[in-house]
């Protein structure tokens with residue numbers, strides 16, 4: 262396939278740094294306001310107690326491991342677990358700078374995953390300073406623009422809050438990556454079974470977020486993972502019947518995403534022991550190949566149906 266049908270982040274970073282860049286998932290020891298009661302309790306319905314970061318390790322452990330394994334590698338320190346701006350600005354600064362100060366392996370940038378309702382003036386200013394010093398992006402877990410679905414999921418903030426955070430971050434020149442999940446349950450039917458968002462609703466989410474000058478987008482199917490409220494309430498929930506059906510939707514979504522927005526993910530990455538459904542979700546290579554083959558078959562390209 263022509264590698265340029267999709268503006269993949271891996272290729273973008275290789276061009277930017279002249280080297281392959283690896284994302285190093287870190288657990289900065291943060292918690293989540295949607296678990297400790299300050300915004301909500303119980304967490305988002307799809308999230309396991311690991312805070313969607315079962316691959317992440319603490320900063321010192323990760324640095325040691327990677328400096329031994331690939332001492333010449335270049336990395337983006339990815340603060341992945343839970344809410345990575347949920348602490349006073351001084352504590353955030355200390356943790357982010359600990360990662361940045363590492364010489365072996367070399368850290369060339371920072372990626373910080375958070376909730377849009379966990380950013381304030383001091384944190385925006387810190388991010389702005391860091392952004393001047395290193396290659397930074399902030400990843401916002403939005404999942405859907407539909408507030409009704411968000412309420413069912415227990416996301417505990419409105420989409421308006423996300424829109425305001427994106428406006429503030431981008432006005433300060435900070436790169437934003439938005440995380441959306443495809444196949445979210447939006448409520449239940451008369452039999453008490455979970456009902457997925459429609460295809461039109463999912464495409465609406467993509468169109469809405471792409472109106473802002475995003476740096477990147479992250480898309481993947483909903484996984485039912487062990488330890489999540491979803492696994493307890495709706496263990497058999499499966500919004501896509503097959504890899505083909507899912508791939509078809511991803512292609513339609515990416516055709517709506519302007520080409521200058523980098524694509525950070527097109528499928529989920531749940532480790533197999535944690536996965537309940539879809540049973541095929543761990544077949545990452547097959548899913549990605551199916552998406553790419555479909556782009557070729559349609560002679561399509563990311564953004565060829567975008568609004569701008």
Ligand code: SF4
Pocket residue numbers: 293294295296303304305308309312313342343344376402
């Ligand atoms: S998805 Fe993020 S905000 Fe929601 S419960 Fe998990 S860590 Fe907290």
